[in-house]
Each structure stands twice: as C-alpha cells, then as structure tokens.
Amino acid sequence: MSAPALAGESAVGRLASAPRRPQLDRGGIAVEVWLRVQASLVYAFLYLPIAIVVVFSFNANSLATIWTGFSVNWYPTALANSVVQNALANSFIVAIPNAILATLFGTMAALGLQRVPRRVRIVFDAVTYVSIIIPEIVIALATLVLYATGFGFIEDTFGIKLRFGHVTIIAAHMLFNTSLVLLLVRARLSGMDRTLVEASADLFATPWRTFRQITFPQLLPGIMAGFLLAFTFSFDDYVITTFTSGPGSSTLPLWVFGQVKRSVSPETNAVATIMLLFTLAMLFVGQFLLLRNSRRTQGRGGAGMAGMIAEQR
Amino acid sequence: MTIAAPSPSPEAPLGGRAAHDVEIVDVTKRFGSVVAVDRMNLRIANGAFYSFLGPSGCGKTTTLRMIAGFEQPTSGEIMLAGQPVAGIPPYRRNVNTVFQHYALFPHMDVIQNVGYGLRQRNVGRTEELERAGRALELVRLTGYEHRRTWELSGGQQQRVALARALVNQPTVLLLDEPLGALDLKLRKEMQLELKALQQEVGITFVYVTHDQEEALTMSDVIIVMNEGRILQEGSPTELYERPVDTFVANFIGVSNPIKGKVTAFDAATHRAEIESAGGLRIAGVVTDRAARPAAGTEVTVAVRPERLRVDAAGTPEPEGSGWVSVPGRIEQGTYLGEQTEYRIATDVVGELIVRRQNAAGAAQHVGPGDAVVVRWQEEANLVLVD
Numbered sequence: 001m002s003a004p005a006l007a008g009e010s011a012v013g014r015l016a017s018a019p020r021r022p023q024l025d026r027g028g029i030a031v032e033v034w035l036r037v038q039a040s041l042v043y044a045f046l047y048l049p050i051a052i053v054v055v056f057s058f059n060a061n062s063l064a065t066i067w068t069g070f071s072v073n074w075y076p077t078a079l080a081n082s083v084v085q086n087a088l089a090n091s092f093i094v095a096i097p098n099a100i101l102a103t104l105f106g107t108m109a110a111l112g113l114q115r116v117p118r119r120v121r122i123v124f125d126a127v128t129y130v131s132i133i134i135p136e137i138v139i140a141l142a143t144l145v146l147y148a149t150g151f152g153f154i155e156d157t158f159g160i161k162l163r164f165g166h167v168t169i170i171a172a173h174m175l176f177n178t179s180l181v182l183l184l185v186r187a188r189l190s191g192m193d194r195t196l197v198e199a200s201a202d203l204f205a206t207p208w209r210t211f212r213q214i215t216f217p218q219l220l221p222g223i224m225a226g227f228l229l230a231f232t233f234s235f236d237d238y239v240i241t242t243f244t245s246g247p248g249s250s251t252l253p254l255w256v257f258g259q260v261k262r263s264v265s266p267e268t269n270a271v272a273t274i275m276l277l278f279t280l281a282m283l284f285v286g287q288f289l290l291l292r293n294s295r296r297t298q299g300r301g302g303a304g305m306a307g308m309i310a311e312q313r
Numbered sequence: 314m315t316i317a318a319p320s321p322s323p324e325a326p327l328g329g330r331a332a333h334d335v336e337i338v339d340v341t342k343r344f345g346s347v348v349a350v351d352r353m354n355l356r357i358a359n360g361a362f363y364s365f366l367g368p369s370g371c372g373k374t375t376t377l378r379m380i381a382g383f384e385q386p387t388s389g390e391i392m393l394a395g396q397p398v399a400g401i402p403p404y405r406r407n408v409n410t411v412f413q414h415y416a417l418f419p420h421m422d423v424i425q426n427v428g429y430g431l432r433q434r435n436v437g438r439t440e441e442l443e444r445a446g447r448a449l450e451l452v453r454l455t456g457y458e459h460r461r462t463w464e465l466s467g468g469q470q471q472r473v474a475l476a477r478a479l480v481n482q483p484t485v486l487l488l489d490e491p492l493g494a495l496d497l498k499l500r501k502e503m504q505l506e507l508k509a510l511q512q513e514v515g516i517t518f519v520y521v522t523h524d525q526e527e528a529l530t531m532s533d534v535i536i537v538m539n540e541g542r543i544l545q546e547g548s549p550t551e552l553y554e555r556p557v558d559t560f561v562a563n564f565i566g567v568s569n570p571i572k573g574k575v576t577a578f579d580a581a582t583h584r585a586e587i588e589s590a591g592g593l594r595i596a597g598v599v600t601d602r603a604a605r606p607a608a609g610t611e612v613t614v615a616v617r618p619e620r621l622r623v624d625a626a627g628t629p630e631p632e633g634s635g636w637v638s639v640p641g642r643i644e645q646g647t648y649l650g651e652q653t654e655y656r657i658a659t660d661v662v663g664e665l666i667v668r669r670q671n672a673a674g675a676a677q678h679v680g681p682g683d684a685v686v687v688r689w690q691e692e693a694n695l696v697l698v699d
Contacts, residue, residue, distance in 0.1 A: 198383055199416035201403040203430035217420045
C-alpha cells in the first residue's frame with residue numbers, strides 16, 4: 001500500500017488545485033485504478049458468499065458445492081419438507097406478534113418520553129441505547145438465566161410449570177426490538193414540527209383528535225419502519241432464539257444452522273435464498289414508505305430507512 | 314364577502330359581541346425568574362387592526378400566546394368577547410392564529426388544511442367544502458384546492474394559513490410575525506393585502522411584529538412594548554408625531570436626540586423650555602401628557618430628520634417665527650434615491666442627521682465639507698421625559 005499512497009499525494013495535490021477535472025499523471029491513474037480494484041474486492045467479499053448461496057440453490061446436484069446443472073427443484077422440495085414448514089411457521093409465529101408488540105410498546109414509550117422531564121429522559125435514552133449495544137450473546141444468556149430461575153421460582157411457589165416456547169422467544173426479541181422502535185419513533189418525533197400540534201389545537205382539535213389527525217400521521221413512517229425492522233430482526237435472529245426456544249419452537253435460522261452443521265445442501269441454500277428475498281422485500285417496503293413520506297414531513301428521512309438505521313446503530 | 318358576518322351561530326360559544334374583543338387586565342407572565350409580561354392592561358376594540366411592536370424578547374409573542382391559550386398568565390385576567398378565559402384550552406377558544414412559519418399540515422392538501430377547523434366543529438362535509446372554497450377565494454387561491462402545501466410558494470403558503478384561520482370566523486385573528494419569512498417585495502405586497510383583507514372581513518386582527526414599518530403600514534392601533542411593558546398605545550401618526558419616550562422615538566423612525574435640562578415648564582400648554590448641554594435654548598411640547606417635569610429635569614429633545622432643513626451658511630432665516638438655527642459642517646451626504654441623507658457636525662448639539670427629498674427644484678446643492686445652517690421649526694421639537 002505504501003507505493004500507491006506516495007503516488008496518491010501528487011494526485012491529491014492536483015485535486016486541490018484543480019478540483020473540477022484533475023488531469024492525472026501515471027501515478028495518479030495507478031491510484032485511481034487501485035482504489036477501484038480495492039472497492040470491488042470489498043464488495044465481492046461482502047456479497048460473493050451470498051451470491052454463491054443463491055446460485056447453488058439452483059444446483060441440480062445434491063452436494064451443494066459441486067455444480068452439475070441448473071435446477072429449480074430444491075425450492076419445491078424445501079417447501080414440501082415438513083420440518084422446514086414448521087420452522088417457517090414458527091418464524092412467523094414469533095416475528096409477527098413480536099413486531100406488533102414491539103411497535104406498540106416502542107411507540108407508546110417514545111410518546112411518553114416526550115413528556116417526561118429532561119433529566120429522566122436522558123436516563124431512559126441511555127438505558128435504551130445500552131439495551132441495543134449490549135452483545136446479543138449476553139442478552140441471550142441473561143434472558144435464559146432469568147427464565148430458568150423465574151420458572152423455577154414460579155413452579156416452586158405456585159406449582160405452575162412454565163415451558164420454553166414461542167412466548168419466551170417473543171419476549172426476548174421484544175427487549176431489543178422495543179428499544180429499536182423507540183429510537184426510530186423518537187427520531188421522528190424530535191424531527192417533527194411542534195407548532196403543528198399547536199396549530200391543530202388552535203383550530204379546535206382536542207388533544208386526542210390532534211394525536212389522531214396530526215401527530216400519528218406524522219409518526220407513521222417511523223412506526224412502519226420500526227415495525228418492519230422489528231419483524232426482520234426477529235425473523236432472522238439466531239443467537240437469542242437458540243437460548244430461549246423450547247421443543248417445537250425452532251425457527252428457520254435455527255433449522256438452517258442445524259443443517260449447516262451436517263453439510264450444506266441445495267435445499268438449505270434454497271431456504272436461505274427465500275429468507276434473503278423476503279428480508280430484502282421488507283427493507284424495500286420500509287425504504288419506500290420513508291422516502292415517500294420524507295417530503296411530507298419536511299424533517300429528516302431523505303436517506304430513508306438506511307439513514308435511520310445508521311443514525312441509530 | 315360574507316365570511317365574517319357576525320352571526321350568533323352555535324359554533325360561536327361565546328355568544329354576542331362585547332364592546333371589546335380582548336381585554337387584558339393586570340396580566341403578568343413569568344417564566345422562572347424572567348418576567349415576560351409585566352402587569353399589562355389593554356383593551357382591544359372590535360374590528361380594528363392592532364399591532365404589538367417591539368424588539369425580540371419584549372413580551373409581544375408571549376402576550377399573543379396567552380390570548381390564544383398556549384400560555385396561562387401567572388396573574389391577572391384575559392377576557393375574550395367579555396368572558397374570562399382562564400384555564401380554557403386553545404381548542405375551546407374562538408380565536409385563531411397565523412403562525413410565524415405557517416404550520417400548515419404537510420400530509421393534507423390545501424383544501425383539507427383550510428377545512429381543518431370546520432371539521433373539528435363537525436359542520437358537515439358540504440358546508441366545510443363550501444366555506445373553505447370561499448376562504449380560498451378570499452385569499453385568491455381558487456384552483457389550488459388539491460395542491461400539496463409544500464408545492465406552494467412562501468406567499469401562497471402564507472395565504473393558505475390565513476384562509477385556514479379566517480374560515481372559522483374567529484373573534485380575534487392572531488398573527489405572529491407571519492411575513493418574516495418572505496422577501497422584501499412580497500412582504501410589502503402582503504402588508505397591503507392583509508390590511509385590505511382585514512377591512513373586508515371586519516375581524517379584529519392582532520398582529521405581532523418587530524418591524525416598525527410593517528406596523529405603521531397596516532395598523533389602526535400600535536402597541537409599543539419593551540421589557541414586558543406597554544410603553545405607548547396609539548395610531549401610527551400619534552406614535553410617530555408624539556412618541557412618549559426616547560425608546561418609542563427611536564424604535565419608530567429615526568430621531569436626532571438633543572440632551573438638555575428643563576428651565577421652565579408651563580402646565581397649561583404643556584410646553585417646556587430647555588437649555589441643551591451645548592447651550593442651545595429651545596422649547597417644545599412635552600409629549601407624555603402625564604409628565605410634569607420640574608426645572609432642572611434632564612430631558613431629551615427629539616427632532617425627526619425630515620423636519621430639518623439644510624441651508625448654505627449665510628442664507629437668511631426664512632419667514633415666520635419659531636425657527637431654530639444651528640451652524641454646522643456637512644460630514645457626509647448619502648444619496649438614497651428619493652432622499653439624500655446628510656450627517657452634519659455641529660458644535661452646539663453634536664451630530665445631526667438630516668433627510669431631504671430630492672424633489673424637482675430642491676434647494677441648492679450642498680456637499681461634504683460645506684459650512685451650513687441646520688434649521689427647524691420649534692413645533693418639530695419633541696420633549697421626551699424618561
């Protein structure tokens with residue numbers, strides 16, 4: 001890297017003096033080419049494995065790594081597999097209620113925090129950020145410990161036996177998803193023009209009608225983005241799910257991981273491809289909603305969902 | 314246009330009209346230790362154009378927000394149409410506001426914005442559309458019903474905000490520096506338009522501004538405020554011709570201050586004789602009717618620049634009595650188009666600013682360095698007791 005870096009200095013000097021169209025010397029051209037190659041390598045590193053998974057999901061051979069011909073047969077095979085069907089069903093059973101509840105609680109918390117004194121709000125903001133930043137494995141372990149001891153206590157005291165299953169996964173996912181929605185909606189709220197609320201009150205709308213007709217529509221893109229993110233994060237979560245799932249509640253990522261431990265089959269690739277497409281679709285819908293509404297609400301949101309996520313994470 | 318016909322309809326909960334649309338009785342507003350409004354007393358007559366004029370932080374916007382109901386007075390009472398409104402929230406006051414940055418609802422189109430207030434009062438879809446349509450006609454925005462508000466220009470957004478407020482036939486329309494965001498030319502146009510609109514609909518307008526020219530152009534009554542207090546209330550002419558103190562004299566227009574001491578005061582004519590610090594003996598009416606300055610009181614004599622005339626040195630005194638003459642030298646002459654502004658250094662009263670119309674056949678040309686005599690008639694002297 002040292003030689004191109006030296007050559008780069010002259011190119012930078014030229015850029016500074018003639019910012020419009022730098023006439024590059026040979027060293028400058030070399031730097032330019034090298035930077036492009038490097039960028040291409042980074043993207044290849046990021047996306048090539050995914051591309052391979054997608055490509056090999058269309059492999060006719062039952063051994064995933066040996067290409068013998070094109071086939072779409074693995075998709076119907078995977079979808080007909082009752083284990084895959086169960087896992088997929090479990091994923092939805094977990095992700096949908098999780099997204100709904102996280103959105104509901106996150107939005108309510110965001111609205112509540114807006115009315116709380118500043119000092120209290122700062123504490124809650126910090127706690128919210130921390131819950132997102134804490135490594136997933138720690139949350140997973142802590143949740144498992146909590147469930148185990150809590151269930152033991154309940155059984156000892158009330159004689160009720162609680163089991164791991166969908167509900168335990170949903171509750172664990174909600175922990176970080178609620179924080180996520182809270183942050184997204186808070187960003188929206190603080191970007192919102194407060195005089196709109198005053199204008200509404202000035203025009204005879206009661207506080208409830210103001211919320212329904214002004215505040216809520218203004219927040220809706222943030223709430224929708226929160227819902228979609230909560231859904232996807234829950235849908236493809238592995239770590240917390242393994243720790244908190246019980247018999248019969250394995251989700252799709254758990255199934256995929258279980259398969260990979262044996263050998264990667266095209267069937268697994270097909271399932272992974274379906275998940276990929278589904279997640280991407282959700283992201284596009286979220287992005288579309290945010291961009292469509294960014295002009296209406298005049299605030300931030302020009303960068304869409306990616307911008308909001310980048311802002312929060 | 315019948316939009317503001319004062320009809321005792323069920324949606325005007327405050328009923329018939331009292332003598333004053335707004336009465337502010339001994340109102341004080343504190344924010345922590347800051348006194349934003351200090352024991353204010355004011356009556357706003359029906360159907361007139363009132364302006365609160367003052368520098369930022371003088372309490373004018375706070376007063377407006379208390380009338381609208383966004384703030385509650387710390388003490389004192391506000392009456393709307395004769396009824397005390399303490400504790401009544403904004404949405405139950407028959408008052409509407411045009412906000413500084415319009416606060417149009419971005420997720421609604423123009424006609425939905427205008428009909429918003431009517432919808433909250435459940436007037437019915439047909440009536441809502443009909444009245445909103447008429448309000449748009451009033452502000453000359455017919456044809457823009459289904460535009461998005463962000464597609465409109467600043468001036469058009471301003472008109473939507475006006476229509477959205479006026480359509481409700483409020484007892485009082487409050488306007489919080491609504492022209493501040495517009496460029497100068499548009500602002501001038503909107504000033505005249507607002508004034509015409511107010512006369513057409515007959516609703517009481519209460520306008521907040523820090524721009525003296527804006528207030529002078531539009532208002533029937535101007536209320537000059539500073540540091541939470543009303544300094545003077547009066548017509549534009551009164552305020553300009555008879556400012557009660559130096560703050561008002563300097564805030565509205567420009568004036569040449571001449572410091573001096575009272576040597577005699579006649580209570581009957583309210584006239585004072587003054588000896589300036591430079592030894593000039595002048596006389597004039599004390600503008601503050603309540604003041605009775607004793608001999609020796611420090612006062613300021615203010616003279617408006619356009620009341621001064623500049624003559625070349627040695628020009629004989631014009632006909633008539635009561636002329637004050639001060640010799641001086643032109644320091645600077647600035648050509649301003651219709652006027653020329655001169656800065657003139659004098660020994661007796663310091664620097665004087667003179668404005669002279671560049672009319673056809675105006676007096677002889679004088680330029681920097683020339684020795685001149687500045688003259689004005691005694692009636693131009695405004696004696697200000699602070």
